[in-house]
Structures are given as structure tokens and as C-alpha cells.
Amino acid sequence: MSEERLDELRRRISELNRRLLSDLNERLELVNEVREIKLSRGLGMYDPAREEQMFKDLVAANSGPLTSTQVRELFRAIFDASLSYMERRSREGLRVHRREGEPDRRLEVRGASIGAGAPVLIAGPCSVESREQLARVAGRLSALGCRFLRGGAYKPRTSPYSFQGLGGEGWRMLREVADEHGMAVVSEVVDPRHLEEMGELVDVIQVGARNMYNYELLKLLGQLRRPVLLKRGFSATIEELLLAAEYVAAQGNDRIVLCERGIRTFERATRNTLDISAVPLLKQLTALPVVVDVAHAAGRRDILAPLARAALAAGADGVMIEVHPFPALAESDAAHQLDLEQASAFVEAVFPRR
Numbered sequence: 001m002s003e004e005r006l007d008e009l010r011r012r013i014s015e016l017n018r019r020l021l022s023d024l025n026e027r028l029e030l031v032n033e034v035r036e037i038k039l040s041r042g043l044g045m046y047d048p049a050r051e052e053q054m055f056k057d058l059v060a061a062n063s064g065p066l067t068s069t070q071v072r073e074l075f076r077a078i079f080d081a082s083l084s085y086m087e088r089r090s091r092e093g094l095r096v097h098r099r100e101g102e103p104d105r106r107l108e109v110r111g112a113s114i115g116a117g118a119p120v121l122i123a124g125p126c127s128v129e130s131r132e133q134l135a136r137v138a139g140r141l142s143a144l145g146c147r148f149l150r151g152g153a154y155k156p157r158t159s160p161y162s163f164q165g166l167g168g169e170g171w172r173m174l175r176e177v178a179d180e181h182g183m184a185v186v187s188e189v190v191d192p193r194h195l196e197e198m199g200e201l202v203d204v205i206q207v208g209a210r211n212m213y214n215y216e217l218l219k220l221l222g223q224l225r226r227p228v229l230l231k232r233g234f235s236a237t238i239e240e241l242l243l244a245a246e247y248v249a250a251q252g253n254d255r256i257v258l259c260e261r262g263i264r265t266f267e268r269a270t271r272n273t274l275d276i277s278a279v280p281l282l283k284q285l286t287a288l289p290v291v292v293d294v295a296h297a298a299g300r301r302d303i304l305a306p307l308a309r310a311a312l313a314a315g316a317d318g319v320m321i322e323v324h325p326f327p328a329l330a331e332s333d334a335a336h337q338l339d340l341e342q343a344s345a346f347v348e349a350v351f352p353r354r
Contacts, residue, residue, distance in 0.1 A: 024078065028085055035086040042215055042243055045086045051079055087239070095249040096242055096256065098287045104317075105287045107227055107255055109203050110184040112147035114257055115289030120318035121351065122186055122229075122291065123343065124150040126333040127163060128170035134177045136325045140340045142181035144347045148204070149178045150186040150320065154194060155332060156210050163331035168194075171201040178203075186229060192217050195224070202226075209233050209261060209296075212244045222251025231259040231293065234272070238281055245288065257289045258282055259320070260311075262297030271299020271336070274307055279314040293320040295336045301327075304338070305349040312350065321346060 059068045106116040123141050128151040153170030178185045188206040204227040212233040221228050232241045245256050262272025274297035282290045292311035294304050308319040324330045327337040
């Protein structure tokens with residue numbers, strides 16, 4: 001009789017196991033629907049407040065013999081598995097996610113390229129201040145082999161009383177000087193209302209760290225089909241950076257360059273903390289070109305070359321620096337801009353075979 005009872009109990013346990021498996025799979029299907037809604041709204045996958053409320057509800061509903069601690073342990077494993085599933089599906093479903101066997105992408109801009117080749121230098125003044133300033137910088141950079149001239153026309157500044165840039169006139173100067181030296185223009189747009197004024201003056205549109213979360217701007221840039229250099233936000237995760245890029249790609253524009261520019265931490269020796277690990281991680285997750293802005297990461301000129309070498313060693317497709325004829329007189333970011341001789345020394349140290 002005891003043997004028959006044992007067999008019966010085992011049969012019922014097996015049935016419960018299959019029922020639990022079916023319920024868990026159904027739960028994952030619901031989790032996937034939640035994932036799609038969060039993805040469409042640009043929300044993170046993990047919601048700690050929601051998770052804690054589910055724990056409280058389960059403990060309150062528990063009538064034993066499981067203890068409250070055991071309930072938490074069991075459902076912790078279920079919640080972790082669900083979160084892992086959501087994050088994996090989110091990455092796999094993104095247009096910017098690297099498909100199996102997909103090679104690194106190369107972005108062609110005015111005869112120059114970024115990605116799937118020799119690393120590039122993107123350089124120029126933080127702010128366009130005058131045509132003379134820009135011409136001196138572009139002349140030196142062009143002679144050093146730099147094909148991408150960066151410069152700010154509209155400057156998003158922390159203080160409303162800081163220099164805000166020359167606006168559209170700065171873009172026109174960039175275009176004229178870049179054309180004279182056979183260079184492509186990289187410049188930031190900070191407001192969707194400036195896109196019409198920008199017109200064809202800018203070849204690669206930069207989205208600054210402050211605008212990484214400006215989803216309406218990202219959508220418009222996706223519709224323009226022009227190359228976009230997307231900077232990581234001050235406190236953005238890798239996932240959030242890829243989701244921001246997805247806003248551009250979802251509109252049909254896959255001509256995207258991802259830019260690591262340092263993240264905000266407790267460290268004050270540098271302006272930000274350069275997250276070198278972001279480079280190989282992004283190269284694994286996506287086939288998009290990845291560049292590193294060492295200038296804004298460091299906030300100081302004395303360590304730019306070693307940071308740039310570290311970025312390239314980690315697999316970056318290029319580095320960004322800022323150059324000014326007289327950095328001490330610069331209207332913005334004087335501390336990390338290189339003068340012309342320092343720019344030459346930087347290129348020799350980082351790109352010795354140029």
C-alpha cells in the first residue's frame with residue numbers, strides 16, 4: 001500500500017511540475033509583452049519598486065508551509081530569470097544589435113570612413129569662435145591626417161551665462177573651412193528647431209550627452225538619414241545608450257556612431273570617469289562604429305594621449321579631442337583643449353604611423 005501511495009504522490013508531483021512549467025512559460029509571455037511596452041516608451045527593464053511590491057504581495061498571500069524567506073528565495077530566482085529574459089530579448093530585437101556573423105559596419109562620409117578599418121581622429125575646437133581660429137586649427141589637423149573637423153556652433157552649457165556659441169554662423173564657418181581642407185564636419189545639434197538652419201552644413205550630426213534622452217530629437221535625426229554621432233549620457237547605462245540609438249535606427253537611419261565620453265562618478269581627479277569597458281561591450285553588442293571622446297572624459301589635457309591609446313587598445317574605431325590655437329583664451333573647456341603643437345604631439349603618440 002505504501003508503495004502505491006508513493007507512486008501516486010510522485011505522479012502528482014510530476015503533474016505539478018508540468019503545471020508550474022506551463023505557468024512559468026505563460027508568465028514569460030506576459031513579461032515579453034511588458035518588455036515591448038517598456039521598449040516603445042524608452043523605459044528600463046528593471047523596476048525595483050514593482051519587484052518589491054510583488055514580494056510583499058506574495059508573502060502576504062502565503063499560507064505555508066513555505067516560510068516568507070523561502071517564498072522570497074523562490075520568487076527571486078523567477079524574477080531574476082524573467083529580467084534576464086527581458087534584457088536578452090531586448091538586445092536581440094534591437095535594430096542596432098549585432099546579428100550573428102555580422103561584420104563591423106563602416107560609415108562613409110565625404111570620402112572618409114569610420115569603422116571596420118584604421119582608427120580615425122575627430123578633432124577641432126570646442127566652440128567655433130572665429131574663422132581665423134577655425135582655419136588655423138583645421139590647417140594643422142588636416143596636415144596631421146585628420147579628416148573629421150568637429151566644432152560647436154550652438155553650445156549647451158551648464159550655466160546660462162556661459163558662451164552659447166555663434167549659432168548658424170558657426171556652422172557656415174565650419175562648412176567653408178572644412179571644404180577648403182577636404183574634411184567632413186562634425187557638429188552638435190541641441191534643438192530640433194535648428195535642423196532646418198543646419199541644412200547641409202553638417203556632415204555628421206552629434207547628439208551630446210545632455211540630449212541622449214531627447215527622444216523626439218532622436219526620431220527626427222532618424223528621419224534625416226544623415227550620420228549621427230550619439231554620445232553616452234553622464235549617467236547612462238550601456239542598455240540606455242543602445243536604446244537611444246534604437247530611436248534613430250527605428251526611423252530608418254542606421255548610420256550611427258556610438259561615443260563613450262565618460263560617466264559621472266564620485267572621482268574628482270578627472271571631469272568624468274572614462275568607462276573603457278564600454279568599448280569592448282559595445283563592440284560585442286552592436287556592429288556600429290564606436291569612438292571615445294577622451295577630452296570630455298578627462299577634462300584635462302595632460303592624460304589625453306594615454307587615455308586615447310587605451311581606447312584604441314580596447315577596440316575603439318576612433319578618438320575625439322578638442323584643439324584651439326590658444327586654449328587659455330578659449331570661450332569654453334579651456335582645461336582640456338590642446339594647442340597646435342600639443343595636437344601634433346598627441347597624433348604622434350596615438351597614431352605613430354599616420
